Amino acid sequence: MGDCGAPGDVNSNVLVSRSTGDAQLDKAVWQWLSWDKNQKTKEQIESLLQDGKHRELRERLCCRLSFGTAGLRSAMGAGFCYINDLTVIQSTQGIYKYLERNFSDFKQRGFVVGYDTRGQVTSNCSSKKLAKLTAAVLLAKDVLVYFFSTYVPTPFVPYAVQQLGAVAGVMITASHNRKEDNGYKVYWENGAQITSPHDKEIIKCIEECVEPWNGSWNENLVDTSPLRQDPLKKICDSYMEDLTKICYHRELNVQSSLKFVHTSFHGVGHDYVQLAFQAFGFQPPIPVPEQKDPDPDFSTVKCPNPEEGESVLELSLRLAEKEGAKIVVATDPDADRLAVAEQQENGPWKVFTGNELAALFGWWMFSCWKQNCSQDADVSNVYMLATTVSSKILRAIALKEGFHFEETLPGFKWIGSRVKNLLDNGKEVLFAFEESIGFMCGTSVLDKDGVSAAVVIAEMATYLQSQGLTLAQKLVDIYEMYGYHISKTSYFLCYDPATIKRIFERLRNFEGPELYPKCCGAYSILHVRDITTGYDSSQLNHKSVLPVSKSSQMITFTFQNGCVATLRTSGTEPKIKYYAEMCALPGHSDRSVLEEELQKLIEALIENFLEPAKNGLTWRSA
Helix, strand or coil, X not given: CCCCCCCCCCCHHHHHHCCCCCHHHHHHHHHHHHHCCCHHHHHHHHHHHHCCCHHHHHHHHCCCCCCEECEEEEEECCCCCCECHHHHHHHHHHHHHHHHHHCCCHHHHCEEEEECCCEEHHHCEEHHHHHHHHHHHHHCCCCCEEECCCCCCCCHHHHHHHHHCCCEEEEXXXXXXXXXXXXXXXEECCCCECCCCHXXXXXHHHHHCCCCCCCCCCCCHHXXXXXXXXXXXXXXXXHHHHHHHHCCCHHHHHHCCCCEEEECCCCCHHHHHHHHHHHCCCCCCEECHHHCCCCCCCCCCCCCCHHHHHHHCHHHHHHHHHHCCCEEEEECCCCCCEEEEEECCCCCEEECCHHHHHHHHHHHHHHHHHHHCCCCCCHHHEEEEEECCCCCHXXXXXXXXXXXXXXXXXXXXXXXXXXXXXXXXXXEEEEEEECCCXXXXXXXXXXXXXXXXXXXXXXXXXXXXXXXXXXXXXXXXHHHHHCCEEEEEEEEECCCHHHHHHHHHHHHCCCECXXXXXXXXXXXXXXXXXXXXXXXXXXXCCECCCCCCCCCCEEEEEXXXXXXXXXXXXXXXXXXXXXXEEECCCCCCCHHHHHHHHHHHHHHXXXXXXXXXXHCCEECCC
């Protein structure tokens, strides 16, 4: 998004008196100081200038936010590469400009704005305030704005965009990121997150109008403008009604003796999960009192990501034991992802991985479709989807049952867009997922949704209990029937972009210039696919079928022994992630042998390809 701010008038007299000795940086500093009306963030820049911290000023002011797998996401604070009042205003002005060019009826159809409960006192920055400024930019330009009167789950924004016929929407959230972060997630009129070329074109539009317009700072417009509507009741009622389309055993739910504990991880999920359970006929789940209400400090957890497993689920598991509840459901702070734990017969808890939950959801959604579809329903019209770094278990189920399975690039924005395309072409989509505990049950919301996933897993567990089975036992049945899929996912932290680039470039030139590795330790490599460059050795023309994504690093290795492993950078955090899976055919059920083989391969992958000691990588904290 360009260097050091953008064109604009600078007070040259002040510049001379407080010059950094770098004309480009001076320009950016004075743009910030003349445009920013948030006293706290303005003072942060003034203080750095006064203390002569020019390097930090350059880091904050001489680069800009760009769209990743989940929109704009960064730390809250002062600077053009941070999330703050000014950068949110600039982003919304760019979006306004882009939507005005693309939709002649933009102002009439309107725009949806939602937000979570994040905040940072030191920057006077909160999700609600950023949402109000987003709305203000549009209201000042006479756009109809559907502004939620309170915090909502992220899925409510894409759902509202479709239900209200809006041209787009924004959710202010950083999902499960650390407390210092916030984000700006953009949805298109189809109810899916924006993909290319919209993201690139919006960035161009932002660059064209970086100076705040008259009215852009007037956050009170959401309280005074006749163009502001509150969609909360309509959307919440409609969402809960639509949810019942994927409720198949209401009579069992009403009678169920199974108890559930729910934690909302100090986020937005509590009220909405309670309503969802009610919509399915359940008694409400037992909330974790310390984590029920929003808390921007996430004070009871080391990190607000339920994907981290048992270490962050401590309070919920102890409460479940006390209450005699066998199942814990955990929604992340913006309620778009779901973790599940089940107490096993001899007492310990099993926290399911995203891939294991997907096996259960895939089996369940197809079984329910099969039992409820019309006699002339065509299974070949049915689809399920997953991102390419996720388990291939749905592919195995699809091959045996006759429906279609498709893969997309990582990130639910790709799934949402493809699902919409399939629906528009008369196809039926039952389920989609990404391994990082993101699930889409049904197609009311074209994004991952922790609220619907929580109540679907509750119904599944209730049904299985009536059959004398647990979730863990059913998972074994699924693997026995369709073939074991044993996967492991983890990550290393790396805060140096140059190191990350060097690691991936070494892999691209491993055996010589533009020659990828032929083996990894003792393991022979059959195929290599590089999404960053568009190379795929398994294709006749050596070109990847999946779209090229130059903005992130991602290489997949298919090994001779049937293992598939991917190394990629995170779109939202300073991580190098690895994903590895052994896929066995039905009947090959010696799980311990598969697990041992997978573990050895992962060790070889880390030692030979990532070289953590040499590259200063920090292993994922336990």
